[in-house]
Structure formats: structure tokens, C-alpha cells
Amino acid sequence: MIQDLVDLALGANRVLTYAGYVLLAGTLTFWSVVWPDGRRNRRLVVLALTGTAAMIMGTLSSPVIQLIFGGRLLGDVVSPLGGAAQLVRLAALVAAMFFLPDIISGAVVGWRRIVALTLVVVIAASMVAQSDAIGGPWEIAKIGATGLHVLATCAWLGGLVALAAVLIPGENVHELDRLIPRFSRVAQLSVATLVITGIVHALAVAGGVYQLASSRYGLVLLIKIAIFGLMLLMGNEGRKYAARAAFRQSHLQPDAPLRAGGISTLAVVMGAELCIAFVILSTTSLLVMVAPHP
Amino acid sequence: MLEPTSTRQRVSRLAPGGGAALGNSPLVRRSRAAGLRRALGLVLIGGLCAAAVTFYQESPELPRSGPEATTSTPLPTASSSAQSPSASSSTSAAKQPARTSAESEAKLPKGPGTTEPGILLMASPLSDGSFDIAEMVFLPVATSSIRLAPPKLTLAGSRFAKSKPVATQVQVSAADQPVMVPDGRVSRSMDITLLEPAKRIELRYNLRGITLRSVPSPAGRALTAIGPLAGVPKSLPVAMMVTGSTVLNIECPAIRHVQGQACSTGRPPRLHVKPKLPWSNAVIVVQFNLPRPQ
Numbered sequence: 001m002i003q004d005l006v007d008l009a010l011g012a013n014r015v016l017t018y019a020g021y022v023l024l025a026g027t028l029t030f031w032s033v034v035w036p037d038g039r040r041n042r043r044l045v046v047l048a049l050t051g052t053a054a055m056i057m058g059t060l061s062s063p064v065i066q067l068i069f070g071g072r073l074l075g076d077v078v079s080p081l082g083g084a085a086q087l088v089r090l091a092a093l094v095a096a097m098f099f100l101p102d103i104i105s106g107a108v109v110g111w112r113r114i115v116a117l118t119l120v121v122v123i124a125a126s127m128v129a130q131s132d133a134i135g136g137p138w139e140i141a142k143i144g145a146t147g148l149h150v151l152a153t154c155a156w157l158g159g160l161v162a163l164a165a166v167l168i169p170g171e172n173v174h175e176l177d178r179l180i181p182r183f184s185r186v187a188q189l190s191v192a193t194l195v196i197t198g199i200v201h202a203l204a205v206a207g208g209v210y211q212l213a214s215s216r217y218g219l220v221l222l223i224k225i226a227i228f229g230l231m232l233l234m235g236n237e238g239r240k241y242a243a244r245a246a247f248r249q250s251h252l253q254p255d256a257p258l259r260a261g262g263i264s265t266l267a268v269v270m271g272a273e274l275c276i277a278f279v280i281l282s283t284t285s286l287l288v289m290v291a292p293h294p
Numbered sequence: 295m296l297e298p299t300s301t302r303q304r305v306s307r308l309a310p311g312g313g314a315a316l317g318n319s320p321l322v323r324r325s326r327a328a329g330l331r332r333a334l335g336l337v338l339i340g341g342l343c344a345a346a347v348t349f350y351q352e353s354p355e356l357p358r359s360g361p362e363a364t365t366s367t368p369l370p371t372a373s374s375s376a377q378s379p380s381a382s383s384s385t386s387a388a389k390q391p392a393r394t395s396a397e398s399e400a401k402l403p404k405g406p407g408t409t410e411p412g413i414l415l416m417a418s419p420l421s422d423g424s425f426d427i428a429e430m431v432f433l434p435v436a437t438s439s440i441r442l443a444p445p446k447l448t449l450a451g452s453r454f455a456k457s458k459p460v461a462t463q464v465q466v467s468a469a470d471q472p473v474m475v476p477d478g479r480v481s482r483s484m485d486i487t488l489l490e491p492a493k494r495i496e497l498r499y500n501l502r503g504i505t506l507r508s509v510p511s512p513a514g515r516a517l518t519a520i521g522p523l524a525g526v527p528k529s530l531p532v533a534m535m536v537t538g539s540t541v542l543n544i545e546c547p548a549i550r551h552v553q554g555q556a557c558s559t560g561r562p563p564r565l566h567v568k569p570k571l572p573w574s575n576a577v578i579v580v581q582f583n584l585p586r587p588q
Contacts, residue, residue, distance in 0.1 A: 079436035091343050095339050098335025099335055134437070
């Protein structure tokens with residue numbers, strides 16, 4: 001019973017860590033790649049700080065939960081590489097927290113962009129170092145696939161959250177025609193990366209097509225893919241609405257009721273997408289728990 | 295803090311009193327606060343990075359429940375063929391005094407699998423010709439998955455060409471956490487992903503399909519070929535021992551010199567393989583009398 005509760009707590013903690021990663025790394029990527037001038041947007045700053053706090057909590061809580069409630073010793077709950085990766089991640093999170101004012105003191109280009117993306121890569125690498133990509137056969141392929149998967153996740157989901165935070169309040173509709181095309185390119189590249197690396201990683205972890213198809217890991221992965229497909233459909237709808245809203249913004253006379261309607265629809269679609277994104281993160285957490293039983 | 299401040303703005307805010315008043319100006323206070331923030335951030339980052347390096351180097355010495363449990367693991371005996379699935383399935387079970395008071399227990403030898411990287415394989419014959427086997431795996435670095443495969447008996451000679459070894463009732467625990475093996479059976483190569491990276495892995499299983507009755511020979515005389523189930527780097531040493539009052543001799547067919555092939559040391563009921571064989575050559579042929587059914 002207690003072990004079940006510990007497992008549940010660890011699963012919830014994993015979701016918290018993933019969500020924090022998406023918020024922090026996604027916002028940094030959004031600033032660096034999509035909207036360097038978005039540093040003035042306070043909602044994005046709040047997102048980045050919330051993500052930092054969530055990741056710090058998640059990183060510290062994982063061993064604490066196992067030590068206190070799981071009755072285990074430190075040597076049991078952290079491997080040398082995993083523990084070192086967690087400490088490096090904490091260092092990156094401290095850097096994000098203490099140097100965020102410097103990163104966003106100007107447009108996120110040049111050295112600011114390099115620092116921001118370096119933080120993203122370090123945090124992503126620390127997550128890869130703790131994943132099942134380390135060890136076993138096809139290690140290099142698994143590390144590469146997992147690393148790209150994690151980076152693409154933050155670029156896509158994090159960018160989506162950042163975009164929603166900027167656009168849903170309806171105060172920055174004038175940015176639509178600039179942000180949507182940029183984010184679309186990033187999202188397309190990210191989704192393609194997610195699909196390819198997801199396939200490579202799943203096959204490498206399960207050990208082959210047969211093992212993947214006949215395992216619980218494969219079943220949960222199938223559910224995740226279905227949810228992912230649903231999110232892609234929603235994203236496509238959101239993109240269409242956003243494109244129409246941007247067109248109206250650029251080419252038609254301002255029409256308050258029409259614009260409000262377009263943005264509220266966009267808000268609903270993006271809100272649904274974010275809910276699905278949360279479900280995907282939860283499914284990923286579940287995948288970690290059941291992987292793999294070929 | 296988040297608003298950018300140009301040099302011109304800063305200069306325009308300078309106190310008219312000059313240097314004396316400069317120390318009290320909001321600009322200087324803000325600058326000092328920023329400097330303090332950066333310095334504190336750098337100190338924390340440096341400390342965490344140093345902690346990460348130290349942890350990576352020193353963590354193998356951290357207290358863990360694994361070694362205590364490992365060194366007191368019961369040796370397989372002829373009377374322990376029907377293993378309870380819960381016999382070693384939880385962390386708390388590993389700490390039970392009952393486990394250390396079993397009469398079949400013996401102190402494990404130092405060397406591969408216990409105090410240095412490698413495998414310690416302990417085997418004991420059963421009356422049906424199968425062997426009850428325990429493998430203690432100690433890896434040089436933590437791994438997230440392990441490959442399990444029936445031993446390749448080609449090294450044991452043409453006598454075993456038609457043998458199809460199968461491991462049943464396979465139990466695996468990594469860092470004292472139970473790891474699921476599909477159907478508890480290993481009849482072909484498979485990769486098992488661990489819940490978290492581990493350096494110490496323990497396997498218990500029943501190996502069958504490996505014994506040939508010697509004809510003509512005294513009733514019950516048989517030959518069997520044994521090798522480890524766990525896949526590790528080929529150069530890692532494997533220490534092997536066979537226990538049981540009916541065990542007669544051990545041969546190491548992979549050793550090139552004929553003199554070295556009779557490789558057992560010790561006396562029944564406990565025979566050891568004298569050399570530590572590299573994993574790639576870790577196959578022994580055991581001559582024994584089948585224990586009479588009880």
C-alpha cells in the first residue's frame with residue numbers, strides 16, 4: 001500500500017518535472033527562436049519562473065520521496081550518473097533563476113540567445129542522463145533519439161503554452177501575423193522530430209517491432225500516439241483559426257465582435273490543446289513506469 | 295528589474311551631487327543588488343557543479359541496501375527449486391532477518407559479482423536435470439537495461455549442439471527493486487529495462503534443457519553445460535561455483551590448453567571454477583549424478 005502511494009507520488013512528481021521543463025525550456029526556446037522581443041511580456045516571464053520552480057521542486061522531491069517514504073538509502077535511489085545529472089540540472093535551474101533578468105534585459109538574440117539555448121540543452125541533457133536511454137544495446141541511438149525528442153517537446157509544447165499565454169488574453173492580437181508563421185515552422189520541425197525519434201526510441205527500448213507490439217509499453221505508447229494525433233488535429237484547427245484571425249487583422253477593418261469571436265475560438269482550441277498536452281505528459285510519465293515489458 | 299535600462303537613461307538618473315551622493319542613488323543600489331544576485335548565482339552554480347563531479351566520483355561508496363542483501367543471498371540448493379515469487383521481491387523483504395537466517399545461506403566469496411565488477415554464478419542440480427541458478431551481477435557503471443539470453447552452448451562442444459537451454463521462473467531484481475520478466479521465461483535474447491539505473495542486479499532462475507544423461511554410465515550420471523543468463527561486457531570476469539553433494543567435476547571447454555580444462559577447485563558439495571572466465575568464454579560443463587527424486 002505504502003509502496004503504491006510512493007509510486008503514485010513519484011509519478012505525480014515526474015509530471016511536475018515534465019511540466020516545469022516544458023514551461024521553462026519552452027519559454028526560453030520561444031524567446032530565442034520565435035519571439036526575441038517577447039521578453040517584455042510579463043506572462044512569459046511568469047511562465048519561465050513557474051517552470052523553474054516546478055523543476056527545482058520535482059528534481060529535489062524525487063530522491064526525497066524515495067528516501068523518506070520508500071525507506072531506501074541514498075545509494076539505492078540515485079545512480080552516479082543520475083545524481084550528477086540532477087545536480088547539474090539544479091545548477092542550470094539556478095542559472096535560469098538568477099540570470100533571467102540579464103537574459104531578458106534585451107532582445108533575446110546574440111549572446112542572450114546562446115545562453116538561453118545552452119540552458120535548454122543542459123537541462124534536456126540532464127533529463128536524458130536520467131532516462132532509460134543510458135545503458136543497454138543501441139545506447140548511442142537511444143541517447144540521440146531521446147535528446148532530440150526532449151528538445152522537440154519543449155520547442156513544440158512549450159512554444160504552444162507560450163503562444164497561448166501571449167495570444168489568449170487578446171491583448172497581443174497584432175502579433176498574430178508575425179508569431180504564427182514562425183511558430184508554425186518550429187512546430188512542424190518539432191512534430192517531425194518527435195515522430196521520427198519517438199519511433200527510433202520505442203523500437204530501441206523495446207528491442208524490436210514484435211517486442212513493442214506485444215508489450216504493455218507498446219499499448220501505452222499506442223494510447224500516447226492516439227492522443228498525440230488528436231492534438232495534431234486540434235493544432236491544425238488552431239492554426240487555421242489563427243491564420244484567419246491574422247488575415248482579418250491585416251486586411252479587414254477592425255471589427256470588434258468578429259475579432260473577439262475568432263480569438264475566443266482560438267482560446268478554446270488552444271486550451272483544449274494544452275489539456276491534451278498535459279495528458280500526453282502524464283502518459284509519458286506512465287510510459288516511464290511501465291517501460292518496457294516486451 | 296525586467297525593463298531594459300540604457301546607459302543614457304542611467305546617466306540621466308545620476309544624482310546631481312556627484313560622487314558623494316552616488317552611493318545612495320537608486321541606480322547604484324540596483325546595480326549593487328544585480329551584482330550581488332549574479333555573484334550569488336555564480337557561487338551556487340559553481341557549488342552545484344562541484345557537487346555533481348564529487349557525487350559522480352564518490353557515489354559508489356554511498357550507503358545502499360543492495361550489498362547487505364546481496365552478500366546474504368541464499369545459495370541455490372536442491373531443496374529450493376520451487377521459489378516463491380515473493381521470496382525476494384521487495385525492498386523490505388531484503389531486510390528481513392528470515393532471509394539471513396536460512397540454513398541454506400552461506401557467505402558469498404569476494405570477487406566478481408560481489409566486490410568487483412563481473413558476475414558470480416552459483417548453480418545447484420535438481421533431480422530432473424535442471425539447475426537452480428543464482429547470478430549476482432555487479433556492473434562497473436549503472437545501467438538502465440540488461441540483456442538476458444540463454445547461454446550459448448556451442449563452446450561446450452558438439453555434444454550440446456541440439457540442446458536448447460531455457461530459463462524458467464526467472465526473477466530479477468535491480469538495486470533491490472523487482473524487475474518484471476515476461477512470463478518469467480527466457481528462451482531467446484531479450485532486453486529488460488530497469489525501473490532505474492542500477493549497478494547490482496540479481497537473477498534467480500531454473501535452467502533446463504541443458505543436461506545430457508551419459509550413456510553408458512552409472513545410473514544417474516549426467517553432463518550439463520552452464521553459462522550466465524545476464525549479458526555484460528564481454529571482458530567482464532565471471533566466477534562460477536556449483537554446489538551439491540552429487541557434483542563430481544567441472545570442465546572449462548573454452549580454455550585452450552587441455553591441462554586447464556579440468557578447472558574445478560574445492561571439494562563437494564562446493565566446487566569452484568578456478569579461473570575467472572571472461573564473459574565471452576564463461577561456459578562450464580559439469581559432471582554430476584542426478585539427485586534422486588525425494
